[in-house]
Amino acid sequence: xxxxxxxxxxxxxxxxxxxxxxxxxxxxxxxxxxxxxxxxxxxxxxxxxxxxxxxxxxxxxxxxxxxxxxxxxxxxxxxxxxxxxxxxxxxxxxxxxxxxxxxxxxxxxxxxxxxxxxxxxxxxxxxxxxxxxxxxxxxxxxxxxxxxxxxxxxxxxxxxxxxxxxxxxxxxxxxxxxxxxxxxxxxxxxxxxxxxxxxxxxxxxxxxxxxxxxxxxxxxxxxxxxxxxxxxxxxxxxxxxxxxxxxxxxxxxxxxxxxxxxxxxxxxxxxxxxxxxxxxxxxxxxxxxxxxxxxxxxxxxxxxxxxxxxxxxxxxxxxxxxxxxxxxxxxxxxxxxxxxxxxxxxxxxxxxxxxxxxxxxxxxxxxxxxxxxxxxxxxxxxxxxxxxxxxxxxxxxxxxxxxxxxxxxxxxxxxxxxxxxxxxxxxxxxxxxxxxxxxxxxxxxxxxxxxxxxxxxxxxxxxxxxxxxxxxxxxxxxxxxxxxxxxxxxxxxxxxxxxxxx
Amino acid sequence: xxxxxxxxxxxxxxxxxxxxxxxxxxxxxxxxxxxxxxxxxxxxxxxxxxxxxxxxxxxxxxxxxxxxxxxxxxxxxxxxxxxxxxxxxxxxxxxxxxxxxxxxxxxxxxxxxxxxxxxxxxxxxxxxxxxxxxxxxxxxxxxxxxxxxxxxxxxxxxxxxxxxxxxxxxxxxxxxxxxxxxxxxxxxxxxxxxxxxxxxxxxxxxxxxxxxxxxxxxxxxxxxxxxxxxxxxxxxxxxxxxxxxxxxxxxxxxxxxxxxxxxxxxxxxxxxxxxxxxxxxxxxxxxxxxxxxxxxxxxxxxxxxxxxxxxxxxxxxxxxxxxxxxxxxxxxxxxxxxxxxxxxxxxxxxxxx
Numbered sequence: 108x109x110x111x112x113x114x115x116x117x118x119x120x121x122x123x124x125x126x127x128x129x130x131x132x133x134x135x136x137x138x139x140x141x142x143x144x145x146x147x148x149x150x151x152x153x154x155x156x157x158x159x160x161x162x163x164x165x166x167x168x169x170x171x172x173x174x175x176x177x178x179x180x181x182x183x184x185x186x187x188x189x190x191x192x193x194x195x196x197x198x199x200x201x202x203x204x205x206x207x208x209x210x211x212x213x214x215x216x217x218x219x220x221x222x223x224x225x226x227x228x229x230x231x232x233x234x235x236x237x238x239x240x241x242x243x244x245x246x247x248x249x250x251x252x253x254x255x256x257x258x259x260x261x262x263x264x265x266x267x268x269x270x271x272x273x274x275x276x277x278x279x280x281x282x283x284x285x286x287x288x289x290x291x292x293x294x295x296x297x298x299x300x301x302x303x304x305x306x307x308x309x310x311x312x313x314x315x316x317x318x319x320x321x322x323x324x325x326x327x328x329x330x331x332x333x334x335x336x337x338x339x340x341x342x343x344x345x346x347x348x349x350x351x352x353x354x355x356x357x358x359x360x361x362x363x364x365x366x367x368x369x370x371x372x373x374x375x376x377x378x379x380x381x382x383x384x385x386x387x388x389x390x391x392x393x394x395x396x397x398x399x400x401x402x403x404x405x406x407x408x409x410x411x412x413x414x415x416x417x418x419x420x421x422x423x424x425x426x427x428x429x430x431x432x433x434x435x436x437x438x439x440x441x442x443x444x445x446x447x448x449x450x451x452x453x454x455x456x457x458x459x460x461x462x463x464x465x466x467x468x469x470x471x472x473x474x475x476x477x478x479x480x481x482x483x484x485x486x487x488x489x490x491x492x493x494x495x496x497x498x499x500x501x502x503x504x505x506x507x508x509x510x511x512x513x514x515x516x517x518x519x520x521x522x523x524x525x526x527x528x529x530x531x532x533x534x535x536x537x538x539x540x541x542x543x544x545x546x547x548x549x550x551x552x553x554x555x556x557x558x559x560x561x562x563x564x565x566x567x568x569x570x571x572x573x574x575x576x577x578x579x580x581x582x583x584x585x586x587x588x589x590x591x592x593x594x595x596x597x598x599x600x601x602x603x604x605x606x607x608x609x
Numbered sequence: 610x611x612x613x614x615x616x617x618x619x620x621x622x623x624x625x626x627x628x629x630x631x632x633x634x635x636x637x638x639x640x641x642x643x644x645x646x647x648x649x650x651x652x653x654x655x656x657x658x659x660x661x662x663x664x665x666x667x668x669x670x671x672x673x674x675x676x677x678x679x680x681x682x683x684x685x686x687x688x689x690x691x692x693x694x695x696x697x698x699x700x701x702x703x704x705x706x707x708x709x710x711x712x713x714x715x716x717x718x719x720x721x722x723x724x725x726x727x728x729x730x731x732x733x734x735x736x737x738x739x740x741x742x743x744x745x746x747x748x749x750x751x752x753x754x755x756x757x758x759x760x761x762x763x764x765x766x767x768x769x770x771x772x773x774x775x776x777x778x779x780x781x782x783x784x785x786x787x788x789x790x791x792x793x794x795x796x797x798x799x800x801x802x803x804x805x806x807x808x809x810x811x812x813x814x815x816x817x818x819x820x821x822x823x824x825x826x827x828x829x830x831x832x833x834x835x836x837x838x839x840x841x842x843x844x845x846x847x848x849x850x851x852x853x854x855x856x857x858x859x860x861x862x863x864x865x866x867x868x869x870x871x872x873x874x875x876x877x878x879x880x881x882x883x884x885x886x887x888x889x890x891x892x893x894x895x896x897x898x899x900x901x902x903x904x905x906x907x908x909x910x911x912x913x914x915x916x917x918x919x920x921x922x923x924x925x926x927x928x929x930x931x932x933x934x935x936x937x938x939x940x941x942x943x944x945x946x947x948x949x950x951x952x953x954x955x956x957x958x959x960x961x962x
Contacts, residue, residue: 411848433850442848450848455841460834464849467834478834 108135111299112157112188112268117166119152126152127163128323134268139290139300141314141331143307143343145539146510148320150303154270158190159183170268189266191257193273199246203239204228207260224263231262235292236285250398251282258289269293270301275309277399280567280600287313305343306568307336321345344540359575360389363559364410364440364528369419371405373583378402380409381583383419387528392550392560393588394574396567398603402583403532403563404445410530410561411435411442423528436465438528441521441558445532447510451517454506458498459487461505462520494519495545511542518546522553529553532563547573567599581605612957622955627901627908630947631915637943638936645932652926659925660918666925668809672879674910674917676701676888678816679871680895681902681909682823683739687864689827689904690840692747692857696761697868698892699768700739704872705883706772707731707738709780709791712798712877724797731798732873739869740862742768747861751854765892773885782882791883800878810878817910819867824906836860868892889920897945903952916941 112134119127126149134140144150155161157168159180168175170186197206208224228241237255239248245256254274261269275283290300290313304310310317311331319327319342327342364387373379380402387393397403408414409421412428412435421428423438435442444450452461463472463483472483487501494515498508505513514534521529531550535543550573554560564570570577571591578588579602586602635653642652660670680697687694712731713719720727746760775781776789800810827833835856838846847853871891880887898916902908923937 412850413848431850432848433852436850444848449842450845453838453842453845456838460838464838464845464851467831473831476832477830480829 108137110134111136111171113169114153114157115167115169117153117156117163117168119156119161119163125323127156129166130320130325131166132318132325132328134299134301136299137294137297138316139294139302139314141310141317142301142303142320143305143310143317143339144320145305145343146537147322147539148343149323150320151272152323153320154190154272154301154303157183158188158270184264184266187265187267188270189261189264189268190270191254191261191272191274193276195253195257197245197253197256200244202242202244203248203256203259204241206245206256207263211264228259228263231259234296235262235289237289250277250400251279251285254278254286266298268299268301270303272303273305274302275304275306277565279398279603280596281604283309307339310339311336319343340540359391360557360559362386362388363424364561365422366409367420367422369409369416369421371409371414371416373405378405378583380405380416380585383583383585385578385585385588387559387561389527389557389559390554391575392554392562392573394562394564394570394577394591395580395585396564396570396577396599396603397580399565401580403565403580405583406580407445407530407532407563410440411444412440439524439526441524441526441529443514443517443521443529443531443534445536445563447513447517448506452505452513455504457502458491458496458505458508458516459484459501462487462490462516465520466524490516490519490523493523494549511538514538514542514546518549522549525556526553526558529558529560530563531560533565534562535564535566535569543569567596579603612953613960623903623952626951626955627903627912627948630901630944630951633947633951634940634944637947638940641936641939642932645936647930647932651930652932655926655929656919656922658922659929660922664804665807666921668804668807670914670917670921671813672808672810673921674913675810675813675816675878676871676875676891677894677898677913677917678813678820678910679867679874680891681898681913682820682895682906683864683867683871684895684899685902685904685906685909686823686827686836686867687860688840688899690836690857690860691843692750692860692864693758694743694746694761694861694864694868695758695896696743696746696764696768696892697864697871697895698888698890699761699765700742700865700868701872701875701888701892702768702772702883703738703742704735704869705876705887706775706780706791706872707734707869708798708873708876709794709883710734712794713780713792713882714795715792719795724795727795728798731877732870735869735873736866737869739867739872740865743861743865743868744858747858751857769885772883776883776885780883789885793882794876798877799881800874808879810874812874812878816874819870820906820910823867827906832856832859868895871895894941897941897948900945900952901948916944919944 110133114130114132117127117130130153142150152161156163159178159182162178170188173186175186176182198209201209204221204225207228225241232239237259239252239255239259245253248256274286278286293300302314314331317329317331317339318325319339321343366383366385369380369383371379378401395403395406405414409416412430412432415430423440426438428435428438448454453464463486466472467478472479484501490496491498491501496512496515496519498512534550535546550560562573574591576588577591577594579586579599581603582605639649642649659666661667680701683697684694708731711720711734712727742764743761746757746764749755749760750757773789776791780791782790782792800812803809803811827837835851838851839853839856843853875887876883894916898909898912901912919940920937923940924934926932927934
């Protein structure tokens with residue numbers, strides 16, 4: 108098969124950070140190349156260079172034998188490179204057809220060729236099994252459908268090389284299989300795909316070859332049929348990773364968190380909750396699975412004391428709770444939000460200041476209206492030690508820490524207070540394998556210590572690894588929680604898609 | 610051209626930003642001075658001499674810096690909490706008015722109270738007046754999300770027109786020969802002069818002490834911690850259980866009080882009565898001062914002295930060589946713009962392509 112894309116010696120430096128260190132790669136026609144690596148390994152930088160968002164300090168790119176001029180997204184598009192970002196760039200209030208046409212029509216054209224465009228879109232969607240209604244408003248589509256629109260957009264513009272950035276992160280298992288079927292059809296038609304992921308199973312399933320990046324270097328390339336999952340994990344992290352083993356389910360205690368008939372208003376395009384009831388007992392982890400955007404945000408806000416239910420009650424240890432974060436902290440509810448840097452921590456404040464953010468009014472950190480800095484620093488130092496937070500100094504602004512270290516600090520901030528209830532939302536999203544293992548271990552330890560834990564997660568591997576019971580959220584509804592062992596992946600997929608499984 | 614966020618933010622670069630800004634400001638002022646037909650070197654020498662060259666210029670500069678320190682602190686405190694108080698000018702006038710109301714010679718004598726009691730009452734009244742004027746916009750912001758930039762800017766007009774109304778009516782000095790000015794302060798209420806024949810008054814040293822106190826509050830106290838947290842990320846502060854709205858309101862009260870105090874000191878230290886032109890825009894210039902100081906309370910003192918030096922120096926320069934005094938306003942405006950650009954460049958770098 109001919110080579111369609113060749114990267115030679117790509118190097119990119121940001122300050123002291125070498126994001127890409129002399130990376131050379133090639134992609135053949137009809138091939139899926141997986142780009143595997145932890146967060147910060149340099150995958151995004153490499154793709155951004157390929158797509159013209161960054162200019163490489165050194166190295167060159169050849170597409171179909173022609174050199175690609177650096178730093179010009181238009182040139183990349185014209186050369187037949189299409190990209191589907193993890194976060195879609197679609198206009199919600201336009202139709203599917205308009206979104207596909209957007210930017211591909213000359214601004215000064217008198218009439219748009221909507222008729223021909225519609226039939227071309229129809230052909231493409233039939234050919235690749237990408238079913239969407241051309242006149243539907245994009246804002247009304249599900250996440251999976253939006254992804255199809257993004258792929259169609261790239262194909263409509265004549266992409267022959269498609270880059271997919273973490274495409275499965277937002278899909279149900281069934282949607283993932285449909286996406287893979289589409290990819291196979293594309294390969295059969297001679298297109299090529301670069302598939303960026305950190306999920307090893309998917310990489311092994313869909314890719315022909317895999318290139319592993321670590322700390323900006325291309326550390327390994329392999330044909331997927333010759334490597335195992337464990338080998339890939341080791342290549343990715345650079346050392347062997349031991350995943351925590353789940354202990355036997357411990358003794359389940361009294362109900363600590365009780366939600367009864369909760370409904371919330373939908374607003375700002377976010378799904379509300381509908382008649383949701385749930386009991387979480389001491390010593391168990393209840394996982395809330397589901398595709399993003401089905402009401403998990405509202406549930407998380409509710410359980411963090413940020414949102415008031417329009418009907419129904421939330422009780423913690425029998426006390427009815429309102430929407431006042433302070434009272435939740437005082438009720439010993441530990442909360443770890445999804446957006447660590449934006450909601451959990453204050454980037455400009457120092458690490459030690461962030462460590463006492465929820466506790467600064469308490470007497471131990473407060474002396475006659477003044478912040479007791481010694482006590483706060485000491486407390487932060489102990490957290491950093493106990494939860495293995497890697498940092499240069501307690502005085503550094505927390506924005507200088509990596510995502511995994513911020514998450515360890517935020518988890519430590521609540522776990523060190525022996526929470527009675529713990530609410531964690533996407534606790535390991537975007538973290539490297541080492542940090543994931545650490546955080547899973549801490550959550551299991553907190554369960555052993557008797558906390559009642561709500562785990563909201565889109566990552567099914569995580570859900571099955573940790574949860575005693577699992578409930579699935581769809582369109583603001585929550586299924587009955589069932590023992591983890593009583594769910595199959597197929598059942599969960601159906602429930603995530605809104606079909607009640609039996 | 611593209612702006613790219615610097616991967617490493619350097620504190621040194623940030624601290625150098627004000628110095629760069631001052632240098633760029635003076636550089637940009639050069640063509641204007643040349644355009645006015647004045648010799649460049651002489652102009653800058655006269656500017657400097659007019660600001661700091663001798664006892665009179667230096668004391669004049671510090672006199673001018675006094676209200677700027679206080680309005681600069683008012684802006685710095687509020688901006689730190691992301692409360693964009695553009696209304697310090699109005700708050701200053703309300704403070705001045707309240708000072709005369711409490712400490713003035715009404716009906717020839719004023720309030721029959723011991724000066725030791727009346728003086729602190731006068732300070733309190735001035736601060737309260739400034740604080741109350743900002744409380745309205747702050748409540749509108751926290752309750753209904755009304756943009757405080759618009760409301761505080763508009764309260765300036767209301768305050769000034771209100772003062773104008775009073776100076777021609779209820780508070781008019783009957784002995785002012787028809788000029789719109791208020792009755793004077795009781796002589797005991799005036800701030801003492803530092804030196805016999807210069808205008809510099811004790812208000813300057815009180816302003817320095819206030820700056821030190823504010824610096825302490827911001828850095829060390831629970832309230833300071835809250836304002837920094839709310840200003841840096843209100844969402845996260847709320848998540849952590851901070852009373853975001855209460856912090857915002859307390860900050861507004863403090864900011865308004867500081868601007869009100871500036872008004873008290875202008876009346877008590879300089880004019881002894883309220884006129885409509887007693888402040889040449891100190892409230893607005895305070896924003897430049899705070900920006901130049903990177904919102905640091907101690908930096909505000911230095912920035913205020915620099916800006917006051919430019920204002921006083923330019924006056925003197927225009928008397929010696931034929932450069933219009935308006936050059937001072939241009940320089941102050943340039944200082945704000947250069948500061949905004951240099952602080953941005955300390956966080957971002959430009960990539961040309």
